[in-house]
Amino acid sequence: MKNLSLKTKITIHAALVFLLLMLLGTFVARSYFHQQLRASVEDQLFTTVSLLADELNKKVNNIKTVAHEVAGNVTPQLLANPREARAYLEQQFRLMKIFAERMTLFTVDGEMVATTHDKPGPLNLDRFYHIYLQKTAVTGAPFFSEPVTASPEINRPLVVLTIPIFGPEKELIGVFAGSIDLLNDNILGFLSNAKLGQTGFFQLFTQNRTMIVHPDPSRIMLEAGTKGDDPLFDRAIGGFEGTGETLTGQGQRVLAGFKRLPGTNWILAATFPVSEALAPVKTALRLALIVLSCGWGICVSLMWIAMRHLIKPILSLTRQLRDLAVHPKRQKRVAVSAHDETVELAESINNLMEELEKRETDLARHQELFQILADWSTNWIFWESPAGEILYVSPAASRISGYPPGELRKQGQHFNALVHPEDRALWKKHCHEVVGGVKTSPLDIRILTKTGEICWLSHSCQPVLGENGKILGIRGSLADISERKVIEEQLRFLSTRDGLTGLYSRGFFNDELDRISKGRVFPVTLMMADLDGLKKINDTLGHATGDHVIRQAARLLQKTFRTDDVVARIGGDEFAVLMPGVDETAAVKILQRFRRLEAEHNREMKGGKVAFSVGAFTAADGKSLATAMEKADARMYRDKERRKQKSRQGKKN
Incomplete structure (x- = not known):
């Protein structure tokens, strides 16, 4: 590599850099599109599950609304006549499709008045009827039960709905009760057959992990996973709503979205395998690598040819700058024989050199003027760097403080260490405001001189800013006002x-x-x-x-x-x-x-x-x-x- 020409080195390095940039760009693009596609899938997944959850919630609310209307039309006279009560129930055609098992009217004491089925219901269902009937009779409020099974032989999720019936005086006179088979097609049954893509599916479970709807019928009304197996599932149980990536019990990585049904403790979940969701990214990556490999070979060849013409003006400019650094007074300008941006570069270098020379002259003149003014001033003038280093102190500082300039410049002996202990908090606040760019008024503070005497000073300062607005330090002046303070104290005493x-x-x-x-x-x-x-x-x-x-x-x-x-x-x-x-x-x-x-x-x-x-x-x-x-x-x-x-x-x- 040492014996290669500059043209060859630039070509090799540029080719390698170009290759690395292409590879980096490919993988950055792959990562970007991977994230974008995943974010898009997650958004669509959550939108789908949210819309579906809203639809299910509307169904549940419609059932409750219709049931409330039916219960609200029950009168004391109707409860007193079992035959008319049963006829009333059998006329509720909308509810007959929903409450497939049965609808029943009870008195406040739990006595059945009328039902839509003559045959006894499953033992579990009768038991749940009486449990929720008692709750409504005691509280006077409707009750929507957790999913239950009517019997071990019938593994289908049912819910029991009990609604209070009030008389003309708003007194509780009875209870309407009905049981709903959640897996009916007009309720939730369609969820078990719904698909997301090729292999995605929906599932519905309760907050206590009871599975209500699942494509696998054998998992219905069983525990939906064990705590700790699926962290995202556990978060959904705890109240999380949204989407994320997780690992199923079968070891498959999936994107899962969760949404609660308002008014219930049911959670709707949509599961979509990651491999299916992100398959387009893998295909695009393979095609991109093939195209980039061909393009890199072509670019290297073209770069080799072009480099011979591009490098000549730059080499000439480099030689002139080297000579300028060695003999600055002999040569003041550089020149190139080209017709491109290299000419502008040479002109910019010449302008920069002229500006630097002008600034050096102005700076030397200003420094001399400042030195004269500061040295003959009766005030203590200083310049402090952002790091706290004293860059300059005027001769008056030694006369006022008793410390020689060398001691005042030391980190532990600069002005902050001289401030009277009672004034240090005020001084610190003042300095913080100055550094922060806040416009401040002169501050009167006390210092302790080298002999231990108290000296009053009036401090004025301002930040020194560079052209880019960066703080280069603090420049300040301290005037001895001890005599003025004595007079002020005397006047204050005389006035009071x-x-x-x-x-x-x-x-x-x-x-x-x-x-x-x-x-x-x-x-x-x-x-x-x-x-x-x-x-x-x-x-x-x-x-x-x-x-x-x-x-x-x-x-x-x-x-x-x-x-x-x-x-x-x-x-x-x-x-x-x-x-x-x-x-x-x-x-x-x-x-x-x-x-x-x-x-x-x-x-x-x-x-x-x-x-x-x-x-x-x-x-x-x-x-x-x-x-x-x-x-x-x-x-x-x-x-x-x-x-x-x-x-x-x-x-x-």
Whole structure:
């Protein structure tokens, strides 16, 4: 093979490939047509069995409908007259052909009123009559029995139909009963002789595996196979409807379709041997192999002749490309002396070479510009690959994080490892959205620097996409916003806190009151507190002393209430407390504790004593919370009046 020419090698390889493709195509086509034919046969098989099942179901329903009409016309007077009752039954010509064995009218107590046959029926049939008669008499509902045999000598499937007879007041007055020979030609008998193709056939069996109809009369009313012998048959017993391939007890592979008859537990099956169903595929395969063998020999000969002319331009182009790779500056273009697609190929190669040269120039210029901008930027600029590798970090990254660029590029030390533990879940979600192509806003997060300090960064990034839309990485910028965060925190504190006491402001208190009123955390207790005597202290001792007393009062309130409670200064000497989840009983205990701590504070403090008038109200829902402040304020003023009266009485005494 080494000493053969390129033309010979191409011819041999092409011939082998062509042969393999022909064989592969043949067997693929064979497999395709095999599947298509099988699918078509299965569809037709299921369609046939479904239509036949519907037809059988219509027959059964017609029998029930006619029997219901006959039973519905039976009156109490007819049941009371056996002769008229028998004459009535004998006039039902449609039912006489169906109920070949007998039709009988019974009273509710099971006493026979009239029958169409004078002679006694088979013992088994009489026994089944009484069994199903009792069921209808007890339930008041019609009953369609399982197939039974009248006697061991008569191996024919029969069903017993019992229908309740109701009087004018809808009371049960009797029962109509009839037995049907299922193998009569006008019922199911035609199934045993029906054929599918040459060797296919139909069979009907019950869910408990009793065979009703089969081409082999000896199998009727016997068990239809043993569980485990035929998996597809077992699936049909379990409720499967459709077609599939299975193996019969005789070892024959068949296509079988199953369909249940609505309203019964009967299953109709159609069986068609696989060998007969797929015989056309084998014949077509033999013919295809003969035709392909002849065609392959002709194609190889023609290929050998044509290859001598086709290979010359390609060999010329190959030599020029080889020279171009060795001397790229000496030769910039390729050319061929041909008049076919090889000329277009050479031109495409030339265009590609020009485009690559242009892109290399642009890329070098952009890289230089980007390097200058990134190196002089105060922001931390990075480029991360889809695999998580840091491809570039700007010098500002070291200044912000404290890590040298080499450590930041390591897999275990890139930016993800620096994110503050409390912000990592938010950062992970943000990165997932970026990679998924979701447009995101700048994200403020914290990182831990090499010295362990917390640094706030504002992160903005976007995916880097190739021409085919594939993600090439993530390019981002991180700005140090630590100073801004400190200022924001100070502004936030000033906007929600009272400057003198550090308690919440009135605005924050009102916002919390509105928020809690719309929530579900109830009951909520609201307490109003007024600092007594503050005006007198300001007038006599000065505002500095008054401010000192206010701060002492604030500390007392903070000491009394929970950290979850909203303690606010809402006026000069007015305070308010929101206590979510506190009912009236708990509120009383809290107020008692407040008074105790107030007394202890005043005993310990020589100066800056505080005295509060308080009032509280417990709201059970948002509606009552809206008026809680007004009611608590009223109770606070009543407390102030009581304290004044008590003070005046003490002075008199």
